[in-house]
Amino acid sequence: MTRDDQDDQDYPTAEGDPVELLPQSREALDEYVTPSVDDVEGLLRVIEGWAVRTVPECVALSVTLLDDDLTFTLVDPDRAGRPSDPDPDGEAQQDGDFVLDEREWAEMARERAFAGIASTVCLPVVEKGRAVLNIDLYASTAHAFHDRIEGLVSALGAWQAGAVTNADLGFETRRRAEAAPERLRVQRLVDVAIGLVAARVGVTTDDAAGLLNQAADKAGVTESQAATVARVLLA
Incomplete structure (x- = not known):
């Protein structure tokens, strides 16, 4: 779903409980500019409308915009608002103690899942043979995506062939979305330094x-740290 797709797209209205942008996603959207997706929030709302209609x-x-490695998240804070306590007994299962089958692994994952999330599906969007988006959906029941x-x-x-179910019951994309504003700040810093060097x-x-x-490699520092030094020196 790039700019041309959005121009022709009706924006369905989500029904039921509303999902809200994370504050960090709102902050990132306010600063993010991309030539490929004209209205990222509009894209999110399109996906929200179809997802909630299909999976109440x-x-x-x-x-996740794969080219930029940026994730934006909407969540119903009343139904998926808190992380579960991982490994409540304080002891992780040691490798080799026993072998779990697929169903047992799924049950273990759900026990350690983010509160309110019982099933997930990741759907890649491919354009011209290349994945450009990942759409991750999270549901409150274990079989919400069955036959959907x-x-x-x-x-x-x-x-469809790239769809993966129950791979992110821990809601890792939320953590990536929370880090998006800082990623954008670092990228701006790097871009300015590159322009100055050029x-x-x-x-x-x-x-x-x-x-x-x-x-950065020679100095053993991160690219953003090298960018800071470059800006100071060139100033």
Whole structure:
């Protein structure tokens, strides 16, 4: 679902309990600009409408823009608002103690799942043979997606063969969404440093990015730390 898809898309209204943008997703959306998706929040609301219509038990959803490695999340705070306590007995199962079958693994995962989430599905969206989005949906019942994936795939334009169920019962995409504003701040810092290096040294921005990466590797620091140093020196 890129800009052209959204222009032709009716925005269905979500029914039932509302899902809300995480504060961090709102912050990230206010700062994020992309040439490929004109209205990221509009895209999120399109997906929300179809998902909640198809799966009324849906309590949260995340969309990851793979090119930018950014995740945006909507959640019903009343039904999926708190992380569960992992391993309440304080002892993790040691490898080799016993072998779990697929059903037992699923039950163990649900015991350690994020509160209010009992099943998930990840649906990739592919354009021109390349995955551009991941759509992760989260439901409050264990069989919410049973016999519904085909309908979701059709509505959302996803790749059915790539669908994966119950891989994120811990709601890891929420943690990535919470980190999105900081990722954007770091990226802006790096972009400014690359521009300064390119202008000062007289190279392309791609070459400047390579120089910054090399400097970070040699110094044993992160790219953002190298970018900070580069900005100070060039200033």
